[in-house]
Amino acid sequence: MQQPPAMGRGKGKNSTTNTPRSLTHPRTARLETFFAPQVESSARSQSPKMASSPSRPEFSLPDLGAASQRIERSLAEMPTRADIREMIAEVRDSLQQDISNLRTEVETLGTRVAGLEHEATCAAEKDKDPTVPSQILSGVWRKLDDLDNRSRRQNLRIRGVPETETAIRRYLVGLFNFLLGAREVHPEDLARAHRALRPPPTSPDEPPRDIICCLTSFTLKERIYFSARTQRTWEFRGTRIGIFNDLSPTTLQARRFLRPVTQMLQREKIPYRWGYPLSLSVRHNNLTLSIRTPEDVPHFMQSLNLPDLQVQAWETFDFRPQPGPEAPPQSGVARNDIDRGRDPKEPWRIP
Numbered sequence: 001m002q003q004p005p006a007m008g009r010g011k012g013k014n015s016t017t018n019t020p021r022s023l024t025h026p027r028t029a030r031l032e033t034f035f036a037p038q039v040e041s042s043a044r045s046q047s048p049k050m051a052s053s054p055s056r057p058e059f060s061l062p063d064l065g066a067a068s069q070r071i072e073r074s075l076a077e078m079p080t081r082a083d084i085r086e087m088i089a090e091v092r093d094s095l096q097q098d099i100s101n102l103r104t105e106v107e108t109l110g111t112r113v114a115g116l117e118h119e120a121t122c123a124a125e126k127d128k129d130p131t132v133p134s135q136i137l138s139g140v141w142r143k144l145d146d147l148d149n150r151s152r153r154q155n156l157r158i159r160g161v162p163e164t165e166t167a168i169r170r171y172l173v174g175l176f177n178f179l180l181g182a183r184e185v186h187p188e189d190l191a192r193a194h195r196a197l198r199p200p201p202t203s204p205d206e207p208p209r210d211i212i213c214c215l216t217s218f219t220l221k222e223r224i225y226f227s228a229r230t231q232r233t234w235e236f237r238g239t240r241i242g243i244f245n246d247l248s249p250t251t252l253q254a255r256r257f258l259r260p261v262t263q264m265l266q267r268e269k270i271p272y273r274w275g276y277p278l279s280l281s282v283r284h285n286n287l288t289l290s291i292r293t294p295e296d297v298p299h300f301m302q303s304l305n306l307p308d309l310q311v312q313a314w315e316t317f318d319f320r321p322q323p324g325p326e327a328p329p330q331s332g333v334a335r336n337d338i339d340r341g342r343d344p345k346e347p348w349r350i351p
Contacts, residue, residue, distance in 0.1 A: 138293045141250075141315040146277040148248035154191075154218050155246030156225060158211040160239055163200060168193045172213055175236055179227045179243075184220070191216050212246055254278050254314035261297065264306055 079087070158172065165171050169187050176185040192214040200209060215221040228234065228243035235241075255262075258280055265272050265282065272282045280291040284304055291300050294313040301308050 138315055142277045142292070145248055145250045145254075149251060149276055152246040152248065154215050154221050156213050156215070156221060157244045157246045158213060159207075159242040159244065160233075161208060161211050161241065162239060163208045168195075168211060172211070175241065176224050178236060179224055179234065185224070189216055189220060190214070250314070251278055253317060257312045257314045257317075258291065260309050260311065261291070261301070264309070268304075268306065270304065 158175070161168075161171065169190055172190060172193055173185050173187055177183050190213060192212075194212060196210040196212060198209060201207065215224075225243065225245065233240045233242050255274070255278075261280065262272065270282055270284070272280060275281055275290070278292065280300075282289050282304070287303075289300055289303050291297055294311060294315065297311045298308055
């Protein structure tokens with residue numbers, strides 16, 4: 001371990017020999033800084049305090065010539081006044097063509113609408129006159145009436161059965177066997193049996209409601225009906241009974257409207273019969289004359305040399321039930337011309 005030098009007066013002498021320091025002139029060192037490369041700090045280079053000035057573009061004559069050529073080409077490609085006028089003319093012609101087509105379509109639609117309005121007006125005026133129905137309406141009415149009657153072809157309407165009779169099936173089996181003269185009808189032969197759909201009588205003076213019976217066999221129903229047709233009424237268990245075909249309401253109403261015609265035929269003793277679909281036929285001078293529509297009435301009466309009659313058009317009559325209770329028939333057994341549902345095979349005779 002070296003001992004520190006002894007402290008004394010004056011300068012001490014260093015025992016070690018050091019490398020002599022090179023001395024340069026201060027001006028020479030200062031000039032070298034301008035020729036030596038300068039390295040700036042990273043922080044100063046990354047965030048300078050002042051923005052660097054943009055570099056000034058340098059133009060040359062070839063660049064200016066190319067720019068002028070581009071400008072000339074752009075100006076040459078721009079449409080001229082004549083081009084603009086031609087474009088406007090094309091657009092105008094196209095719009096005029098489209099407008100002309102639209103005008104034609106509107107005129108066509110207007111013509112069709114006017115035709116439809118005229119047809120609707122004519123149809124409304126024709127409907128206001130119920131005496132002149134169209135042929136289409138007449139055909140539809142007859143078809144519907146025929147379908148309704150066909151759905152009732154196995155039905156019988158029994159009139160005069162007292163309201164106190166509640167065992168309807170047993171009563172009808174006894175009645176039908178009485179008419180046939182043998183035990184041929186059984187309870188299983190009756191598909192349905194019920195009273196007419198109207199309010200029951202409220203007093204003893206009112207007639208009882210009809211009984212509507214549907215048989216399972218059309219042949220059996222026809223045998224019962226033709227046996228019942230041999231008499232107007234039948235006495236069964238102390239009551240007068242009438243048996244009729246079950247006809248549709250439209251057929252019954254049409255026969256009511258034709259009652260003046262049938263009454264005149266009865267006075268003139270001219271035999272007639274009803275047909276299906278609805279028709280009224282007579283034989284005159286070996287010819288068959290029929291009424292099928294209201295338009296046939298004038299010709300029918302003229303052919304028979306009978307006075308003309310005004311008959312209400314049944315095909316345009318409103319058959320909807322009116323509010324209120326249904327009016328009962330006037331008598332217990334009304335064996336009149338309306339209720340009589342004659343079969344077309346039945347022989348001609350005067351009612």
